[in-house]
Amino acid sequence: MLALARDCASLGARIRTIHHLTGLRPQELLHLLFSGQVLPPRGRAPDSREWYHGANLLHRIEASVIVANFRRLRQLGCPAAEALVEAYRYYQSMHRQPLRISFDRAFDLAAHTEGLWIAKAASFQLASCPRCGSEFLDTLGGMDTASRSCPFCQLLDRYDRDPRLITSYVVPPPISADIIVHLAPIRGASPSPDGEIPVTPAPLPPAKP
Numbered sequence: 001m002l003a004l005a006r007d008c009a010s011l012g013a014r015i016r017t018i019h020h021l022t023g024l025r026p027q028e029l030l031h032l033l034f035s036g037q038v039l040p041p042r043g044r045a046p047d048s049r050e051w052y053h054g055a056n057l058l059h060r061i062e063a064s065v066i067v068a069n070f071r072r073l074r075q076l077g078c079p080a081a082e083a084l085v086e087a088y089r090y091y092q093s094m095h096r097q098p099l100r101i102s103f104d105r106a107f108d109l110a111a112h113t114e115g116l117w118i119a120k121a122a123s124f125q126l127a128s129c130p131r132c133g134s135e136f137l138d139t140l141g142g143m144d145t146a147s148r149s150c151p152f153c154q155l156l157d158r159y160d161r162d163p164r165l166i167t168s169y170v171v172p173p174p175i176s177a178d179i180i181v182h183l184a185p186i187r188g189a190s191p192s193p194d195g196e197i198p199v200t201p202a203p204l205p206p207a208k209p
């Protein structure tokens, strides 16, 4: 549990998040993880149910990729906390800093997709786009369910009008079984000093499995 707590802290998690993921007491975590100069994030924890309605396209795409990978790992039998850490690590390895989605945000999204930890029931789901086959995060049972179009298709539509968008953004491929096998060596790896992420152009949008 302490290793998991340290992993979460290294990804920028706040105490409350680590507490929910590990079951360790907040006071204990503060003492164990943050006794030095580095303080955990403070202030109000993110609530994605409000946030997602106003989130811009790139935020919605990145949130979708994280949750899709989290769900994929869950379906492979990975415990929820570990699945979240690995899905977030993968996200971190594919994007340059500063990241649009914080670990606390990813935690909140995963919680509200599965009805875990802080959420009694699911309020998000992964929807499958009938046009491109991508999985994207959608609200569950809300007024606007199915009224939002797929963010990956929106990105493609916008790209047709503004090719500059693509130079600043490449959607990473979804996590695969091969990648999961290689996740262990990736642990602890950080992007190269100039912040560049390896530029293997990903299929856009990800192909239907």
Ligand SMILES: [Zn+2]
Residues within 6 Å of the ligand: 129, 130, 131, 132, 133, 134, 150, 151, 152, 153, 154, 205
């Ligand atoms: Zn689509």
